[in-house]
């Protein structure tokens with residue numbers, strides 16, 4: 180499971196063509212992708228599914244892991260490799276039972292969440308927001324790279340990806356803190372040169 184360069188995107192994040200952005204990212208070396216279609220302006224129903232098929236196909240062609248965000252009903256139709264959920268989403272017990280062989284990621288933003296989560300059912304943890312972000316309206320307070328160190332001490336065998344405000348300038352600090360990968364939205368969707376940003380990440 181290679182989560183080193185984990186790109187997340189939905190149509191609400193872009194003005195341009197999502198398929199073209201993902202294709203560039205995949206060619207440049209992203210290792211994982213999460214289809215996160217949520218928030219103002221996002222697609223629903225069949226339109227969301229159709230976009231999902233298109234993006235899934237790009238990931239298949241480039242051997243990039245494909246995750247869906249939150250929506251467990253899309254996992255099977257899109258033949259996703261896994262699903263990422265947060266604290267207010269479907270419970271890991273239910274997901275693990277339904278998808279015994281899929282990769283399940285869980286967001287954890289503080290110790291209270293860790294203490295109240297079945298971490299042993301998660302295949303990886305999304306830690307953040309590490310830095311301030313304007314991509315997610317309801318993002319929690321930025322926790323800094325110290326949070327990665329704290330998690331890694333407690334769960335040395337569980338892969339951890341940092342998320343939130345990560346870009347090609349600060350990604351190294353996230354990896355240096357012990358993260359196995361960096362998850363980014365705007366660093367790629369807003370990049371002038373996607374190839375350069377992914378290489379630099």
Ligand SMILES: Cc1ncc(COP(=O)(O)OP(=O)(O)O)c(N)n1
Nearest residue numbers: 249263264265266286305306342362
């Ligand atoms: C890799 C990764 N980490 C964290 C998140 C955030 O998930 P969540 O807290 O459920 O928030 P939403 O993304 O659903 O708004 C993530 N999506 N991916």
Ligand SMILES: Cc1ncsc1CCOP(=O)(O)O
Nearest residue numbers: 312314315343344363364365
């Ligand atoms: C989905 C999500 N979860 C925590 S922060 C965030 C958004 C990250 O976006 P960006 O990489 O643009 O800061």
Ligand SMILES: [Mg+2]
Nearest residue numbers: 249264265268
């Ligand atoms: Mg969620």
